[in-house]
Amino acid sequence: MNFNMKEAIEVLERTPQTLEYFLSGLSDGWLQCNEGEGTWDVSEVIGHLIEGEKNNWIPRLAFILREGGRKPFPPFDRFSHLNMKSESSIEQKLLEFKTMRTHCITRLKELVESESQLKRAGSHPAFGVVKVKELISTWVVHDLTHIAQIVRVMAERYRADVGPWKEYLGILNR
């Protein structure tokens, strides 16, 4: 086990600005490509990250600390952002993500003040018993998963363009 709160926050606080720097001002070709029918483009991934800040991580953390394992916390719809037609530009979405994340990190620090709270258990609707520490670790790895998804989606766009080098490019050989 490697989790500690300080290092987890190091990643959480870097993700929005990292994505802002990487994605702001990119051509639509990069922002609108996807991995085929039913897959997300870059802009949809940012929409999903915003939804997580609003309805997943902090609400679940607060729920566990309030209710413990007495009742399961409500499920999080991982596809809800697809139902909301958004006309926002990528820059607007990245700004919203950054603003929400700053707010959520402040809440995280307010809610978890002691090491013992990290061991508090809640009840996940599908998994059963989960710990606060596991929820926060998952928040971090969830960021990393979606950064990986964004660059994988973009790489896919050049699958044919790289010619024989495809063989050396791990991201195209999953």
Next chain:
Amino acid sequence: MNFNMKEAIEVLERTPQTLEYFLSGLSDGWLQCNEGEGTWDVSEVIGHLIEGEKNNWIPRLAFILREGGRKPFPPFDRFSHLNMKSESSIEQKLLEFKTMRTHCITRLKELVESESQLKRAGSHPAFGVVKVKELISTWVVHDLTHIAQIVRVMAERYRADVGPWKEYLGILNR
């Protein structure tokens, strides 16, 4: 085929500062973790990216434009950065990468001035005929591959910490 020079440069020029923002100031726990024996940590990945700027992309591009397919260009040692014991901090490496990349993009624009040059063919020591356009596309996807690698290596560190959520985290389920 989706390649065009303007969009390729959009990615190439963003990568160093994106990584600088994401990695500068991270704890050693994040910078020194890897995926097991014989795999690279974050700092080694940046070393490899620096080597590419010095000895791979622009030297090969210049070679193809100068020699065409008359002789194969020299192989690039993808592991050479591991032979150089480096005491540089991650911040120093990121700065070197950014400086080299800026220089290489300037050279790229000097070397490739017309659409017709993108179709010029060279001889890869292993693959045989390759085109300038394929080399530049590969440079872009190579950036994306190594960004994906960095976040994958970091995610691996929390494999046990996320508990049952592992099931939902694609980056841990390759």
